[in-house]
Amino acid sequence: MTLTAAPATGAPGFLGVVMLDTRFPRPPGDVGHPGAFGVPVRRHVVQGAWPGTIVQTAAGLRAAGVAPAFARAVQALQAEGARAVTTSCGFLVLLQDELQAAAQVPVITSSLLQLPALLARHPKVGVLTISAAALGPEHLLAAGVPANRLGDVVVQGVEPAGEFATAILGNRDTMDLERAGRDVVDAAMALKRREPALQAVVLECTNMPPYRQAVEAATGLKTWALADDERLLRPWK
Secondary structure, three states: OEEEOOOOOOOOOEEEEEEOOOOOOOOOOOOOOOOOOOOOEEEEEOOOOOHHHHOOOHHHHHHHOOHHHHHHHHHHHHHHOEEEEEEOOHHHHHHHHHHHHOOOOOEEOOHHHHHHHHHOOOOOEEEEEOOOOOOOHHHHHHOOOOHHHHHHEEEEEOOOOOHHHHHHHOOOOOOOHHHHHHHHHHHHHHHHHHOOOOOEEEEOOOOOHHHHHHHHHHHOOEEEOHHHOHHHHHHHO
């Protein structure tokens, strides 16, 4: 299924977003919200790719055998005119090489791909994720983090039993946005307590940007989200 946002006048092509098969709410800032990127967007849903199937360890994602379906989605968006393609889940960084190989346009699977550039400027960089238990070294290596800098990436997850994680990973059709936001802010504060000198944090989860201002206000951290990756927006600059 393909969903199309209203085209921007004079903008070349569109940004393709490969979406998981979800039904939870999409507040402003969320990757599924029409205004998330500020450029024309077309979304392609991979049927049956539920959050619990994709938010996995590297071994779990490989066992799910989802790579071909995501490659076909990338190719379909390119054929329709996408100038760049991204995805709705940071854990798909594990498929970065495969999905880029399937396309001739830039494919940026995850906000985690910004880590190498941030590590070049900071001694340590934080990552806020929906599942610290599932996000491991293989995801960071797939994002281009040098093996000798893995210890400089500080990963913090939200409370697994909280509203944010249970609503999204459980693919519920309702979510208490206020409680979900508190979960994200609480995780950011826990990260800051662990590493008081930390200055930057990457939001792995594309459902976290609605709360980035609250995170920055509570912690003083600079947040980096998928929409900050200039490679996705270069065709419109």
